[in-house]
Amino acid sequence: MGRITEDLIRRNAEHNDCIIFSLEELSLHQQEIERLEHIDRWCRDLKILYLQNNLIGKIENVSKLKKLEYLNLALNNIEKIENLEGCEGLTKLDLTVNFIGELSSVKTLQHNIHLKELFLMGNPCADFDGYRQFVVAALQQLKWLDGKEIERSERIQALQDFPVVEQQIREQEKAYCLKRAKDKEEAQRKLQEEENKGEREGRHTGFDGRWYTDISATLPSSEGSKDDVQAPEIQEEECKKKKLDSGEDDLEFWNKPSLYTPESRLETLRHMEKQRKDQEKLSEKKKKVKPPRVLICEDGRALNVNEPKLDFSLRDDEKRNQIVLDLAVYRYMDTSLIDVDVQPTYVRVMVKGKPFQLVLPAEVKPDSSSAKRAQTTGHLVVYMPKVGEIITGCQGTSKPVKSTPDSSREKTNKRSQQMERLEVDPSKHAFPDVANIVQAKKHTPRRVQAEPKIIPSEEDPDFEDNPEVPPLI
Numbered sequence: 001m002g003r004i005t006e007d008l009i010r011r012n013a014e015h016n017d018c019i020i021f022s023l024e025e026l027s028l029h030q031q032e033i034e035r036l037e038h039i040d041r042w043c044r045d046l047k048i049l050y051l052q053n054n055l056i057g058k059i060e061n062v063s064k065l066k067k068l069e070y071l072n073l074a075l076n077n078i079e080k081i082e083n084l085e086g087c088e089g090l091t092k093l094d095l096t097v098n099f100i101g102e103l104s105s106v107k108t109l110q111h112n113i114h115l116k117e118l119f120l121m122g123n124p125c126a127d128f129d130g131y132r133q134f135v136v137a138a139l140q141q142l143k144w145l146d147g148k149e150i151e152r153s154e155r156i157q158a159l160q161d162f163p164v165v166e167q168q169i170r171e172q173e174k175a176y177c178l179k180r181a182k183d184k185e186e187a188q189r190k191l192q193e194e195e196n197k198g199e200r201e202g203r204h205t206g207f208d209g210r211w212y213t214d215i216s217a218t219l220p221s222s223e224g225s226k227d228d229v230q231a232p233e234i235q236e237e238e239c240k241k242k243k244l245d246s247g248e249d250d251l252e253f254w255n256k257p258s259l260y261t262p263e264s265r266l267e268t269l270r271h272m273e274k275q276r277k278d279q280e281k282l283s284e285k286k287k288k289v290k291p292p293r294v295l296i297c298e299d300g301r302a303l304n305v306n307e308p309k310l311d312f313s314l315r316d317d318e319k320r321n322q323i324v325l326d327l328a329v330y331r332y333m334d335t336s337l338i339d340v341d342v343q344p345t346y347v348r349v350m351v352k353g354k355p356f357q358l359v360l361p362a363e364v365k366p367d368s369s370s371a372k373r374a375q376t377t378g379h380l381v382v383y384m385p386k387v388g389e390i391i392t393g394c395q396g397t398s399k400p401v402k403s404t405p406d407s408s409r410e411k412t413n414k415r416s417q418q419m420e421r422l423e424v425d426p427s428k429h430a431f432p433d434v435a436n437i438v439q440a441k442k443h444t445p446r447r448v449q450a451e452p453k454i455i456p457s458e459e460d461p462d463f464e465d466n467p468e469v470p471p472l473i
Contacts, residue, residue, distance in 0.1 A: 002032040002054075009042060021045070029053050029072075032269065040064040051076070052094070055269065057262060059083050073098070074119070077262035079180075081105040090115055097122035099262055101176040103131065103169050107138050117144040128172045130165035133158040137165070180261075187263035250275060295348070295357050302346040307354040314358065322385045323360055331378030342369040342384055349380065363387045 002008075010018045012027055023043045027050040034055045039046070039062065046065050052074040059078060062068065063086030071087070074096040082105060084090065090112045096119045103125035109115055118139065120126055126146075128134075136142065136150055137158040143150060158165070250271075258264045296302055306312075311328040325347060329338060339350040344363045349356040364384035371382045 003035065004028065004033055004038050006038075006042065009039075024048065024067075026050065035060075037061050047089075055266065062087060070094075077265060079262070081108055084109060085111045087112060088114070092117040094119045095123065096120070099123065100125050101180060102173055103128055103134060104166075104173060106135055109139055110141075113141055115139065115141055118142055119146055121146045124176060125173075128169055130161075130168050133161055133165045134169050137162040183259060183261050184263065187261065187267075191263075191267070293355060295355060302343075302357060302359050304359055305355050305357040308351040308356055310351065310356060312356075312358070314361075316361065320385075322383055323362065323364055325358065325380075325382040325384070327356065327380040327382070329373070329378055329380045333378070335373055338380060340371045340380070340382060342366045342371075342382065344387070347382060347384065349382075360384065 006020070008028070008031070009020050009023075009026065013020055013023050015025075016023050020042050022045055024045055025048040026039070026043060026046060029050050029052045032055060033051065034057065036051070036056050036059065039049070041064070044064065045067055047067050048070045049062075049065070049068060050072045052072050054076050056073065056076040056078060059073065059081065060083050062071070063083055066086065066088050068087045069089050070092045071084075071090060072094040074094050076098050078095060078098040079100060080102050081095070081100060084093070085108060091114050093109070093112075093115060100120065100123040106118075106120075109118070118135070120131075120135070125131060132145060135145055136155050140155065258267075293305060293307060294303065295305055313326045315324050315326075317324050327349060329351060333352070337352045341348040341350075342364065343366060346357060346359045363386065365387055366384075369382065369384040371380060373380055
């Protein structure tokens with residue numbers, strides 16, 4: 001059974017930032033509330049209050065709600081209109097489908113001068129002869145009754161016939177009250193019988209339980225294994241029997257004719273709660289604990305597991321000599337829900353308690369590994385350096401070479417030569433000669449050279465050797 005608590009009101013006050021003292025509208029429908037309480041002290045500024053489809057049996061603790069304009073109490077167990085005089089601003093009251101039999105109690109609404117709409121359909125009093133005329137004459141401020149507008153001629157006629165109608169209403173009220181008293185006695189008797197029946201069943205089940213306990217305690221140890229084997233079968237049979245019995249009881253309950261009274265509504269609710277509790281007990285017994293997922297075999301071999309069903313990529317970064325895992329973790333998931341564990345041969349990531357495990361193609365260094373989240377995609381990137389390999393730019397593998405003294409000398413000579421190339425020649429200045437930067441080379445004036453004359457050889461028949469001619473330079 002539900003009760004009005006501060007937590008319940010705050011949960012239904014999200015539209016007001018869960019602040020209840022300034023709340024103007026509150027909806028507490030279908031909460032199985034039996035009593036109207038605390039609202040007049042916690043929510044003084046309420047203007048609209050929804051309390052339909054509950055088990056409220058009396059209108060109370062609302063007289064301090066001076067600003068209340070609309071009160072919905074449909075589908076409850078109310079039998080009398082009362083305690084609404086303090087709701088000075090009340091303009092609309094909904095009491096549809098209740099158990100109001102005292103129609104004369106509507107006179108208490110005469111103090112609510114702003115009341116314009118009233119709903120009483122579905123109540124026992126709505127079946128009385130002269131019901132509408134009585135309400136129209138008693139509440140002259142009303143404009144609408146049961147969704148139908150009250151015309152001026154209808155009110156004049158109701159006021160003229162009011163003395164006769166009032167007498168008829170009082171007689172019908174008296175007959176209804178006598179009938180209602182008998183219904184209460186019958187409901188009380190049935191409730192007492194059910195309680196006695198439940199106590200007898202409890203004693204019977206308690207005796208059986210003690211009898212099974214004594215027998216199991218007196219059995220020798222050699223027969224214990226047989227009992228252990230038979231125990232689950234016995235429990236299953238008992239569960240089946242209980243289920244069949246509960247199903248038969250449930251069918252019998254719903255097929256049993258009953259009157260529509262506040263007691264029958266409470267009885268139906270109790271029966272539904274009992275069925276729900278029995279179902280929960282049976283489900284708890286049948287509930288099997290899911291075995292934990294195997295991540296490591298008995299021989300120590302790790303398995304590939306992707307329980308969260310996430311996309312991933314694993315690449316070998318040979319340039320940096322590391323393995324990179326890119327796991328497509330949900331973008332907006334909190335990082336505190338992710339746990340990374342890097343081992344030499346595998347990596348394990350727990351995402352919201354679900355394991356993702358992947359065997360690595362090479363051995364890595366767990367202490368040097370790192371993990372981070374991508375800021376754009378939210379992916380988890382794990383960097384795992386490899387073990388015992390030289391970082392090289394080429395992909396070729398080195399071949400093993402036998403070391404000899406000659407080879408070692410050659411290597412040292414080569415290294416020294418390479419080092420000499422990098423050293424600065426000490427014979428040269430450490431600083432450049434600024435004066436000789438431009439005139440590094442002296443340019444001589446360019447002369448036009450004469451073309452060499454062809455000296456005829458002695459063998460040439462036209463050659464004449466004149467001694468007076470000076471030799472050519």
